[in-house]
Amino acid sequence: MEVYWREGPASVGVNEICRRAGIAKPGLYREFGGEAGLKAAVLDHYWNAIIRPSFLALTAERPFAEVLDQTLAWLTSDRGLPPGCLFARMRTSVSHLDPALSNQLESLREEMRGTYADWFARALGRDEGNPAISPTLAGYLLDTQLMTVQMQMVVGEPPTLVREQARLALVCLLPS
Amino acid sequence: MEVYWREGPASVGVNEICRRAGIAKPGLYREFGGEAGLKAAVLDHYWNAIIRPSFLALTAERPFAEVLDQTLAWLTSDRGLPPGCLFARMRTSVSHLDPALSNQLESLREEMRGTYADWFARALGRDEGNPAISPTLAGYLLDTQLMTVQMQMVVGEPPTLVREQARLALVCLLPS
DNA sequence: AGAATAAAATACTAGTCGGTTCAAAAATGT
């Protein structure tokens, strides 16, 4: 996961993975069945270990604008983790990916959009969101914009610039 | 250019290019020096034939919001051209690209941001833009968001959904 | 027409990729 996350799933092959992990190649094939299985397992682990815990912040009963700001600050700060998001990196190269992994990505993305939509729906209930925007659309927008943030972080854009842009793009979600 | 545009520069090699173009491989190497040279020439031609003409719409003395809407409609409509943007596709895979091509991409992107910034600056002069946003930042935002639009079109997102999201993300540029 | 030149097609090189085979080594169970 570390290597895929830091350098991108397309930039490192199974030979290199085995070399860096200090394991034998037959061992990897016994354990994961092949490169596709390894990537599926990595994506699964990334989702459970990195993405899902980050959803907890969205369920806290704090003001929507505040949580949004903290999220942007978190994504654009040096977290001691590899920059960017393995999930986002996989999605950018989804075209030449295994169909099974592609489906897995799409289903996880749906779960992500749903989580964002729920978050925004609760904000709407407290009059902390723009009522002209449906939770579903807000889910799409948040997914797209936060994904963009992480892709910009991967290519090394200045964090403050990334944060400013995202704030502008998402200010439409706040009540006018 | 057609093939790189439609299928992505990383999805097709020189052998396939020659096969589809009906030319011999040594001819390609005589003409372009190699794959890197071919990609540079393709990018150059794409910029001059596709991107640069589209800038003309931005210099027309029409209301900012109207031109922005037309631009979004254009990007999300079926133009009879391959969907998405070769420029955007190259940028998403800039990490494992030739350094020369990477520099070329960065310089073209600067020109693009400058064009957007000028456009927004003229809008500001006619009180058609949000004065709290600098032309430079607007240039970055427009570049990012319009690139996002094209990437979504590439992966086949529903055009109306893409357009709605982009409109929301860019409404911050309009005066309140 | 015939010689010189340019372009073409084919075949090839060297290397990487994901994946497999197999014998040797290590660990395990009794």
Added chain:
DNA sequence: ACATTTTTGAACCGACTAGTATTTTATTCT
């Protein structure tokens, strides 16, 4: 301590990659 099972290392496979060498075909110039 011995026998069984598991894991390793390293070579290997076929398919692919970018790039090149060679030979044949066309074209052009005189």
